[in-house]
Amino acid sequence: MDEPLRALLDRHGGLLTRTLATQVVPAWVLRHAVDTGDLLRVLPGVYVESCRTRPGPAGLAALRPELRHRAAVAYAQGRGALGGPTALHAWGVRRQPDDEAVHLDVPARSGLRSRPPHLVLHHRHGFRPGPPQAVTRRGLPVVRLERALVDAWPLLPTVDRPAPPR
Incomplete structure (x- = not known):
């Protein structure tokens, strides 16, 4: 691989x-x-460096969660924040499955598009x-956190939904 890269x-x-x-190397x-x-x-x-991917799945699914999250934020180019179930992972409330x-x-007018099946954008x-x-x-x-909890609730499997205290 090229040394500056x-x-x-x-x-x-x-x-x-x-x-x-x-900005560093030619295209x-x-x-x-x-x-x-x-x-x-x-x-x-x-x-992403190929050595950081897992065998089998392609695209974002080939990455461990933290690298997946960094890649999604990089794609948004400063116009997005982790939300819903992904934000709950970042807050330490639940682990996001691979x-x-x-x-x-x-x-809402970011111009960004979802990349199914591994990236879902919520235009707000x-x-x-x-x-x-x-x-x-x-x-x-x-x-x-409060926004993440509200947004994630309907998207989570029932067993993963945080329950209110009794």
Whole structure:
């Protein structure tokens, strides 16, 4: 792999965007890394080192949850925050299963599109991925806990729904 690209991947935990990569290396270097299997395109404009993927599933499903979440946030380019069931994982309320889609809250007119089956975008009017609607947890933007609980409730299996205290 190209040395500047390798250094960039090392600095960014094995994940990078096309925008970031092409500030450092020519586009053909990025294409070559994908063609040789060194990088895997997991979302439009988002790449991960192949050695960080699991065998079998493709795209986001091939990544462990934290890397999946970072990739989804990178795809949103500052316009989204982890939401619903994914936010509950970030808050430590529940572990997100490997086969569950990443949920992101984005502004209604963000121009972003869901990438089924592994990325679900919730377009919200008046949403901004910063305070007071979102906070930073583990270096990623996440909706507030109370919002995550309300949004996740109908999406969770019954056994995973937090029950009110008795």
